[in-house]
Amino acid sequence: MKKRILILTLLFSLAIVPLNVSASSTAVTKCSAQSLSGIQPYGNQTGYKYKILNGKLWKRLWSYTYNRWEDPAWTLV
Amino acid sequence: MQFTIFTLAMAVLWSGIFIKLISSFRKQMTVLPYFSIYSLFLLLLLCMLRILFPVEFPFTTVIPSKSVLPFVQNILYTPFIHSGYIKLNLAFLLTIIWILGAVFIIFKHIIDYYRFRHLLHTLPASQDAHLHHILSKAAPCVSLKNVKLIVHDCVTTPTITGFIHPVIILPNINFQDEELLGILIHECTHYTCRHQFIKLITEFICACFWWNPLFKELSSEITHALEMHSDKVVCSKLSMEQQKNYLSGIIKVLKNTKNPQSVPAFSCSLLKEKNGEKLQQRFNMILKNSYQAKRKFHPAITSFMLSVFLLSYAFVFQPFSEPTLTDLGEMDKSNSGYYFIESKEGYDLYDCENQFITHMSNIDNGLKGLKIQKNVEEMEEK
Numbered sequence: 001m002k003k004r005i006l007i008l009t010l011l012f013s014l015a016i017v018p019l020n021v022s023a024s025s026t027a028v029t030k031c032s033a034q035s036l037s038g039i040q041p042y043g044n045q046t047g048y049k050y051k052i053l054n055g056k057l058w059k060r061l062w063s064y065t066y067n068r069w070e071d072p073a074w075t076l077v
Numbered sequence: 078m079q080f081t082i083f084t085l086a087m088a089v090l091w092s093g094i095f096i097k098l099i100s101s102f103r104k105q106m107t108v109l110p111y112f113s114i115y116s117l118f119l120l121l122l123l124c125m126l127r128i129l130f131p132v133e134f135p136f137t138t139v140i141p142s143k144s145v146l147p148f149v150q151n152i153l154y155t156p157f158i159h160s161g162y163i164k165l166n167l168a169f170l171l172t173i174i175w176i177l178g179a180v181f182i183i184f185k186h187i188i189d190y191y192r193f194r195h196l197l198h199t200l201p202a203s204q205d206a207h208l209h210h211i212l213s214k215a216a217p218c219v220s221l222k223n224v225k226l227i228v229h230d231c232v233t234t235p236t237i238t239g240f241i242h243p244v245i246i247l248p249n250i251n252f253q254d255e256e257l258l259g260i261l262i263h264e265c266t267h268y269t270c271r272h273q274f275i276k277l278i279t280e281f282i283c284a285c286f287w288w289n290p291l292f293k294e295l296s297s298e299i300t301h302a303l304e305m306h307s308d309k310v311v312c313s314k315l316s317m318e319q320q321k322n323y324l325s326g327i328i329k330v331l332k333n334t335k336n337p338q339s340v341p342a343f344s345c346s347l348l349k350e351k352n353g354e355k356l357q358q359r360f361n362m363i364l365k366n367s368y369q370a371k372r373k374f375h376p377a378i379t380s381f382m383l384s385v386f387l388l389s390y391a392f393v394f395q396p397f398s399e400p401t402l403t404d405l406g407e408m409d410k411s412n413s414g415y416y417f418i419e420s421k422e423g424y425d426l427y428d429c430e431n432q433f434i435t436h437m438s439n440i441d442n443g444l445k446g447l448k449i450q451k452n453v454e455e456m457e458e459k
Contacts, residue, residue: 043079043133045141049400050426050435051408051443052415057426057434064141065083067150067398074406077434 046070050077078132083395088131091389093291095124098385099298104354107361111375114309114368117302119379123386124295128282133393141397150396175288182284190341196231197244203228211257212245216265224268233334237264238344240273250333252326259311259323260330260347266307267345275303276343301355303345308359309368320363331356405443417449424449 045064050057051074058074099120102112133139158165203209203226212226225244232246245264252260267273279299286292312320330348340346348356362368414429423438426447440447 043081043083043139043395045139045395045397048435049405049443050437050441051405052413052447053408055409055413057415057428062400062404064397064399065395067147067154067396069400069404 078134080132081395083393084133085131087133087389087393088128089286089289092124092128092295093289094389095120095127095385096291096295096298099124100294103298103301104358107358107365107367111378113373113375114302114305115373116375116378116382118306119374120382121299121302123382125278125282127386127389128286134390137390138392140392140394142394143397146394146396147398150398178287179285182287183281186280186284186342190343193238193341193344194244197225197227197238197246200227200229200231202226203247208247208257211254212261212265215258215261216269232340232346234330234346234348235260235264236340236344236346237267238273238341239268240277243268248330248333250329252329253322255319255322256326256329259315259319260326262311262314263307263323263347264345266310267303270306270310272303272307272345273343275299276345280342297352300349301352301358304347304349305359305362307345308363312363312366312368317366324360324363327359400442402442408443410446415444415447417444417447418452419449 044066046061047064048059049062050059052058053074057077059077060074061070062068063070099117102109102120103117106112106114106117153168153171154166156164156166205228208226208228212224223242225242227244227246228249229246230249232248234248236246238244238246245261247257247260276299279296283292283296311323315323327347334348340349415434416427417424417440418427420436423436424440425436426434426444428434
């Protein structure tokens with residue numbers, strides 16, 4: 001009976017874990033400039049934010065999840 | 078597979094739901110025909126797995142929270158001490174308190190365990206041949222060389238302790254042979270089924286989440302489930318008449334428990350849970366022959382439990398915050414030649430030379446002042 005419980009649990013665990021699972025816990029960045037709408041399957045939801053300064057367009061990566069900038073500074077587009 | 082503070086919060090939330098489910102089903106076990114002791118163990122196992130694996134999988138859906146969670150996040154992470162390189166926020170302080178509390182409780186358990194083992198080491202083993210004879214009848218597969226049997230008033234209820242070298246301690250109560258047989262089968266089952274390892278993992282988890290009262294309930298439910306499992310084994314080995322003698326042995330122990338005993342958390346006792354409702358359930362399960370009368374696993378209840386387990390990994394709540402104007406810093410307020418063209422799924426950004434730069438579903442706060450055109454030709458005409 002214990003073996004049956006163990007096999008049953010293992011089978012369902014295999015169903016959960018896909019073959020190409022990644023164990024990385026670093027922030028997942030998105031290169032797309034799209035502001036996020038809808039639902040995303042990543043831990044850290046990020047997106048580029050833009051502004052115009054001195055007539056030039058600048059961008060910087062923002063983390064919607066952690067409410068902070070992921071890039072250290074603005075970069076010229 | 079990712080671990081974040083949000084997946085940990087979801088694991089704690091779902092563990093609370095599982096614990097309430099366990100408590101609810103367990104209380105109805107006597108009358109529920111499709112919920113056996115094995116179903117209870119499966120539910121407990123799923124609860125433990127949920128706590129031990131607080132991760133999100135690629136199929137996990139992130140549900141953004143735009144007001145509640147950002148508000149909580151702001152309270153926790155806004156520093157209240159900001160001096161040079163030192164930044165102290167509430168989250169850091171709570172984390173330190175959490176870790177210190179867990180470490181203190183784990184060390185206390187370890188010290189209690191070693192003190193108890195030291196006490197048992199000083200106590201002489203029982204030389205009563207009759208007692209050893211009953212022990213050999215109770216657990217013929219357990220090597221008597223490994224088991225130390227002590228009779229002493231340091232415990233008020235029969236207890237077994239030890240992971241590799243088990244020690245059975247019996248209180249100084251005058252048991253009849255069949256009462257003792259049932260009690261020793263019960264205690265030996267704790268050892269042969271490795272219940273002490275289950276208790277060890279449980280107490281470790283409960284120590285880690287010491288601040289959550291629901292985890293004390295989990296510990297209590299697991300202890301009770303282990304007691305019922307041992308009772309089940311007793312019932313399978315004894316006749317109905319012998320089972321009644323076993324119950325009278327428990328009553329004798331109950332009458333003897335005037336003072337609380339100091340037994341380590343991961344030892345197994347005959348009467349660890351003195352809760353009236355749980356004790357009554359143990360008696361009812363034996364007297365109504367409930368252990369033998371049920372199917373081990375009912376397909377519907379098993380499917381329900383596994384579905385809830387999988388559902389618990391299906392989504393995670395996370396805060397969703399946009400940068401404020403302060404976060405954006407200095408920027409031009411006047412138009413600088415950049416413009417938007419409205420498209421079906423948002424806006425396309427163009428520069429003053431009508432070159433496409435990027436697409437956005439919503440216009441950023443930093444670009445709110447830019448004009449929105451219908452098409453490039455309209456902009457060229459202007």
